[in-house]
Amino acid sequence: MEEQAKKPVVQLVLPAEPPHIRVEMFSQPRYLSGARDLVSAVARRFGFDEGACGQIALAVDEALCNIIRHGYDRRADGKIWIMVWPIQDSSAGAGCCGDCCSSAADPLFPGDAAASRSDEPGLAECEPTGILIAIEDEAKQVDPSLIKSRDLEDIRPGGLGVFIIQSVMDAVAYQHRDTGGMRLLMAKRTDPEAARKERLEHPDLELSEPSSGSSSSEPSSGPDGSPGHTSGAHPTQERP
Amino acid sequence: MKLHVDQNPELATITPEGEVDLNVSRDFQLALRQTIDQKPSKLVVDLSQVPYMDSSGVATLVDALQQARKIGSELVICGMQPKVLSIFEITRLNDVFKIVKTLDEARLA
Numbered sequence: 001m002e003e004q005a006k007k008p009v010v011q012l013v014l015p016a017e018p019p020h021i022r023v024e025m026f027s028q029p030r031y032l033s034g035a036r037d038l039v040s041a042v043a044r045r046f047g048f049d050e051g052a053c054g055q056i057a058l059a060v061d062e063a064l065c066n067i068i069r070h071g072y073d074r075r076a077d078g079k080i081w082i083m084v085w086p087i088q089d090s091s092a093g094a095g096c097c098g099d100c101c102s103s104a105a106d107p108l109f110p111g112d113a114a115a116s117r118s119d120e121p122g123l124a125e126c127e128p129t130g131i132l133i134a135i136e137d138e139a140k141q142v143d144p145s146l147i148k149s150r151d152l153e154d155i156r157p158g159g160l161g162v163f164i165i166q167s168v169m170d171a172v173a174y175q176h177r178d179t180g181g182m183r184l185l186m187a188k189r190t191d192p193e194a195a196r197k198e199r200l201e202h203p204d205l206e207l208s209e210p211s212s213g214s215s216s217s218e219p220s221s222g223p224d225g226s227p228g229h230t231s232g233a234h235p236t237q238e239r240p
Numbered sequence: 241m242k243l244h245v246d247q248n249p250e251l252a253t254i255t256p257e258g259e260v261d262l263n264v265s266r267d268f269q270l271a272l273r274q275t276i277d278q279k280p281s282k283l284v285v286d287l288s289q290v291p292y293m294d295s296s297g298v299a300t301l302v303d304a305l306q307q308a309r310k311i312g313s314e315l316v317i318c319g320m321q322p323k324v325l326s327i328f329e330i331t332r333l334n335d336v337f338k339i340v341k342t343l344d345e346a347r348l349a
Contacts, residue, residue, distance in 0.1 A: 029263035054323050061294045065262045157299035167330050
């Protein structure tokens, strides 16, 4: 539990900006591999080193498994949405220019992202400082406060998914969707030093590139077009 | 995922090949249980051909470990790749299982 104790208590909210990536999939285990590959490749482009990309993909895998097994009781026709935003570090000088992307404000260093944006649109390059992932479903709702990782001292099969997600991500929040189902928000910051070291040790590996995406400033309509996704003001469910 | 099973009564070996996730963990579990039902003295799970495993695969191995202990059989895991070892370390199960590097070490363990 030491790793979890070090993590800051933060508020995760669904960004008002549209996600850079939105994938809809059925609740079928055969699509887990594709989801992992997608998220891992995107995280790589955001500047995460290989180990962190694997951890992020693992967290997404575990979240999807939980939805498939417990949310939809292995029903194959449930819908799941995966959404991804790059995080801009509003506490650093290199904020988002405001025109080149629609990144999420840094949920791990809360602040006014707009304050760090350049007054000269297009001049700043938007190098992500992290990744924010939302996974939504239309499965049965559970009380977010009851979603807890189990005691690892109890050696038994199952129940490890939540612990793994909380261990490898920097911040995790479970929420009810206004239109039914659950939402999992999870964020992780890049470790520039680890990525730099990896590039030095493995120069043949592909370098990360600045993100680019929609310039729209309109709020997201959500995967189902529900207005509940436009507010960006969902209450935070803190996780232990 | 492909599964290679050698049900030697003294030293049984299971070698999965490919990613072990929720999509295939039931097949993995079935193979492990069928092998343990033969009551081998030792069961080696060679993970050298497994580049990725999620918690459903880990849970399957925990189940196998418990079943093996019930019949007095020893379960040894070998050949873990870094990503797979990582999930055992995260869940602190690397101290619960007997884990060695190579198949030869597992046979002698």
